[in-house]
Amino acid sequence: MTAPSVATNPSTLLPLELVDKCIGSRIHIIMKNDKEIVGTLNGFDDFVNMLLEDVTEYESTPEGRRITKLDQILLNGNNITMLVPGGDLPGE
Amino acid sequence: MEDEQIPTISVKEPLDLIRLSLDERVHVKMRNERVLRGKLHAYDQHLNMVLGDVEETVTTVEIDEETYEEIYKTTKRSIPMLFVRGDGVILVSPPNRTPAL
Amino acid sequence: MSRKESLSQFIQQIHGRPVVVKLVSGVDYRGVLSCLDGYMNIALEQTEEYINGQLKNKYGDTFIRGNNVLYISTQKRRGV
Numbered sequence: 348m349t350a351p352s353v354a355t356n357p358s359t360l361l362p363l364e365l366v367d368k369c370i371g372s373r374i375h376i377i378m379k380n381d382k383e384i385v386g387t388l389n390g391f392d393d394f395v396n397m398l399l400e401d402v403t404e405y406e407s408t409p410e411g412r413r414i415t416k417l418d419q420i421l422l423n424g425n426n427i428t429m430l431v432p433g434g435d436l437p438g439e
Numbered sequence: 440m441e442d443e444q445i446p447t448i449s450v451k452e453p454l455d456l457i458r459l460s461l462d463e464r465v466h467v468k469m470r471n472e473r474v475l476r477g478k479l480h481a482y483d484q485h486l487n488m489v490l491g492d493v494e495e496t497v498t499t500v501e502i503d504e505e506t507y508e509e510i511y512k513t514t515k516r517s518i519p520m521l522f523v524r525g526d527g528v529i530l531v532s533p534p535n536r537t538p539a540l
Numbered sequence: 541m542s543r544k545e546s547l548s549q550f551i552q553q554i555h556g557r558p559v560v561v562k563l564v565s566g567v568d569y570r571g572v573l574s575c576l577d578g579y580m581n582i583a584l585e586q587t588e589e590y591i592n593g594q595l596k597n598k599y600g601d602t603f604i605r606g607n608n609v610l611y612i613s614t615q616k617r618r619g620v
Contacts, residue, residue, distance in 0.1 A: 370543055378610075380564065390546030396580070398547050402613075406566070417560075420611040421550055423580055426564055450574050453581040456603045466599070486605055529563065529608050532587070532599040 366391055366430060374399075375431040376422070382406050384422065395424035457482050460533045465490075467523065468530040472498040477521065486525035493518040551576055559584075560613045561604060567591050569604060573612070580606030 369388045376384040376397070386399030399422055404415040450456050460479050467475040467490070477493035494517055501510045554573050561569040561582055568591075571584035582604040589597040 367543060382610075390543045390550075392544050392547050396547065398550050417611075417613045418615040419550070420613040421547065421554075421580075422611045423606070423609050425607065426610060450583055450601075452575055452577050453583040453603050454577070456574070456583045456601055486603075525605070526607065528605045529565075530569075530599075530605070531603040533601055 363393075363395070365432065366395065369430070369432045373433055375433070376427055377429040377431070379426045379428050386420070389419075391424075395427055395430075397422045397424065397427075454482075454484070454486075456533075457486070457531060460531070463533050464492075466532045467528060468532075469523070470527045470529060473527075474498075475521070475523065477518075483525070486528050486531070488523040488525070488528075490521045490523060491519065493521045495521075554612070554614055557614060560615070562610045562613070563604075563608045564610045565608070568593075569602065571602070574601070576612070577606070580609045580612075582606065582609065582612070 366388075370390065372388065373385065374388045374397075376386075378384065383405040384399070384402060385405075386402035388397060389400050390398040398419070400419050402417040402420050404417065406413045406415070450459065457479070461482075463479060464476060465479045467477075467488070469475060474496045475490060475493050476496075477490035479488060480491050481489040494515060496513055496515050498511055498513050501512065502508070503510055555575065557573055559571065559573045561571075561584065563569070567589065569584060569587050569589055571587035574583040574585055576582050584602045584604065585600070587599040587602040588595055589599070
């Protein structure tokens with residue numbers, strides 16, 4: 348058995364390559380402030396600012412979950428925590 | 440002011456709006472419910488600013504312990520000259536076109 | 541790379557168009573987009589400030605510092 352080496356691991360997928368594979372498909376985005384956004388990924392840049400289409404935004408407020416639908420947004424990458432490819436139902 | 444351009448056309452990037460507000464009284468919305476009105480003496484690319492003759496308005500919310508009502512309190516003070524660090528700034532607007540609501 | 545082109549194309553398209561800018565704090569600004577830079581600093585005209593969905597302020601021109609911006613949307617809210 349050889350110790351796994353990150354440097355020579357041929358299966359390494361760069362994180363942004365995964366995001367690149369999501370272009371054209373639905374993506375589920377979890378923001379730093381527990382807000383969640385689902386949409387179709389049309390593009391992104393090195394900061395993971397994202398261009399999304401047919402977007403649903405889920406916010407939890409004191410009055411309960413608020414849902415906002417938007418046609419197209421340019422999302423600031425600064426507040427993103429996690430990206431889930433394909434995921435369409437936040438929470439459950 | 441340039442002769443060949445009217446000001447609104449010379450806003451090619453957002454900071455141009457700040458450039459055109461130099462020596463004007465501006466309205467600055469800060470984090471922590473802080474609003475400043477003052478004359479814009481200087482700014483830089485971070486939006487650090489120097490404001491003169493500033494009126495600062497701070498809004499605080501207190502919860503009434505018996506009725507649980509939210510009580511908004513505003514306190515104002517005047518500051519002759521103020522340096523503002525850019526990272527606290529949310530919004531800057533030239534106030535002359537701000538109608539009272 | 542085509543994935544970036546779609547972003548710059550979008551940015552070119554939205555100049556002069558009505559947009560909704562949502563901040564991380566939840567405050568919405570509606571106005572006409574004058575311009576935008578790489579920090580997502582935004583200049584808006586005819587700006588309306590909505591806090592908890594209620595119109596609170598109107599500004600002629602505004603500069604919004606990019607670090608506060610959550611997203612820029614090209615259409616009016618149609619959700620709940």
